[in-house]
Amino acid sequence: MEITKLSPDDEVGCADAVAVDSAGWKLDCPEVLQHTPRSFANMLRYGWDLEPPRAYLAREDGTPVGLLTVDVPTYDNTNQTWIDVKVHPDHRGRGIGSALIEYGEKVTGELGRDTIGFGGLDLPKAEAFARRHGFEQKAVEVNRRQDLAGLDWGLVQRIYDESVAAASAYELITLTGSLPEDMLDGMIAVTESINDAPKDDLDMEDDVYSRERLRAYEEAQAKSDRTVYRVVAREKATGALAGHTVIAVERERPHIGEQHDTAVAREHRGHRLGALLKSAMLLELRDAEPALTQVDTWNAESNGHMIGINEQLNYKIVARFLAYQKTV
Template sequence: MEITRLSPDDEVGCADAVGLMNAAAKLDCPEALLPTPRGYAAHLKHGWDGDPGQAFLARDEDGVAVGLLGLHTPTYDNTHLAWVDAGVHPDHRGRGIGSTLIAYGEELARELGRTSLGTDNWDLPKANAFSLRHGFEQKAIEVNRRQDIAGLDWSVVDRLYDEAAQASTAYELVRVAGRVPEEMLDGMVGLTASINDAPKDDLDIEDDVFTPDRLRKYEAAQEAHDRKIYRVIARERSTGALAGHSTIVVERERPHIAEQHDTAVDRAHRGHRLGALVKTDMLRWLRDNEPAVTQLDTWNAESNTHMIAINEQLNYRIVARVIAYQKSL
C-alpha cells in the first residue's frame, strides 16, 4: 500500500476519494451529506475558512484507492491540536489499513508539534471499538439533523416567527446575501464569537478566535466552494448592536442542498427568542429566494438542548450521531 498526499488539482484523486467516501457511507451512514469531487477539491484548497487541512490517499499495488486520511492542524487557534479522520473502503476492511492510516496521521501530528489528537466516527459499534483500541477517549457526541423543506408545515413556521417577533420588539432583522457589509464587519466578528458559548462537553479545546480577516476568509472560502451565503441578523433598534444571527449556505452545484453554518445569540441579548426569530425568518427567506432547496442540514452537540428544542419544533429529524474522541500525544 502506498500513501500519498492528495492535491486539490488532482481531479482523478479527488474523484477516487469521493468514490471511497460514498462506498463507505453506503454501508455506515447512507443518508450522510458528502461532497462532490469538485466540492472536495475546493475543501482541500480553501477549507472552511481559509485554513485547509490535508488529505492522503492510500492505494494498493494495483492502484486502487483503499483508504483515505484527513488531517487538520488549525492555525487560527487550538494550535496544540490535530484532527484525523481515517476511512477505508468496505471491500478492503479488516486488513489493518485503518490502523496504518491513523498511525500515519499521528506521526504527522507529532512532527508538526501537536500535543493532542482528535478524531470522530459514526456511532457504530465497530467504529467506536476502533477508536478506543487506538487509545482515544470519548469526549463528545454530535448529532446531524436534517430538515425536509419540501414537507415543512409553513403554518408552524409562521406561528413560531410571530411568537418570537412579539418577544423581541426591541430588535429588527437585517437580511444579508453574500458578504457582510463593511460597516457591520466588526459587529459580526463579535457576534460570531458567541458560538464559543455552545457546549464543548469534555473536549480539550480552546475558544475559537475570530477576526475581520478570518471572517472575510470564511466568505471567500464559501464562494470558492460555489456556495451562496445567507445571513439573517437581529439588530437592537436603540443601539444598533448586532445581537443574534443565523447563517446558511446554498450550493450552486446541487441547489436543493442547504447547510446551517451557525446560529448564535450574544449573551447580553438572550431571553428574547432571537434564536427562533432568526431561524424562522431564514426559512421564510429561503422559501422566496431559493425555491429549489429541499433539505437543510445542521449539526449540534447532543448536549445543546436549547438549540435542539428549536430545531425539533421546526421538524428536524436525526440523520446520524457522531462520537468525538481525543487523546494526548
C-alpha cells in the same frame, strides 16, 4: 500500501478519494451528506475559512483503499489536529485503518502538535476502533436534517410572528454574500457567541475571530461555489448586533443547504431571538432558493435549547457521532 498526499488539482485522485469515502458511507450511514469530486477538491483548496485540511489517499497496486484527512487549525487550538479515516468496505479488516491512524499521528508529530481529535459514527465497531488506538470519548454530536418539502409553513409563520412580538426591541437585517464593512466589528462578538455552545469534555480553546477570519470565511465559501445567506438581529435602541443565523446553499447541488451557525450574544438572550432568526431565514429561503429541499445542521447532543428549536422546525436525526481525543 502507498500513502500519498492529494492535491486539489488532481482530478483523478479527488475522484478516487470520494469513491472510497462514499463507499464507506453507503454501507455505514447512506443518509449522510457526501462529497462530490468537485466539492472535495474545493475543500482541499479553501476549507471552511481558508484553512484547508490535508488529505492522503492509500492505494494498493493502484487501487484506492483508504482515505485520511487531517485538519490543522491555525486560528486557534494550534496544539491540535483533527483526523478522519475512511476504508473502502471491500478492504476492511486488514489493518489499513490502523495504518492511516498511525500516519495521522506521524503528521501531527511533524507539525509539533500534541493532541489529536477523531470522530466516528456511533457504531460498536467504530467505537472499538477508536479505543483500540488510545482515543477517549469526549463528546457526542448529532447531525440533523430539515425536510423543507414536509415543513409546515403555517407553523413557521406562527413561530416567526410570536418571536417578533417577544423581540420587539430588535430588527432583522437580511444579507446575501459578504458582510458590509460597517458590520464587521460587531459581527466578531456575535460570531464568538458560538463559544457558549457545549463542548462537553473536549479539550479545546474557544474559537478566536477577527475581521480577517470573517472575510476568509466569506471568500472560502464563495470560491467553493456556495451562496451564503445571513439574518442578523440588531437592537433598535443601540444599534448593537445581537445574533445571527447563517445558511450556505450549494450551487452544484442547489437542493442542499447547510446551517453554518446560529448564535445569540449572551446579553441579548431571553427574547426568542434564536427562534426569530431561524424562522425568518426559512421564510427568506422559501423565495430565494426554490430548489432547496433540505438543510443539515450539527449540534452537541447536550445543546438542548437549540435542539428544541430545530425539532420544532422539522429537523430529524440523520446520524449520531462520537468525538474522541488523545494526547501524543
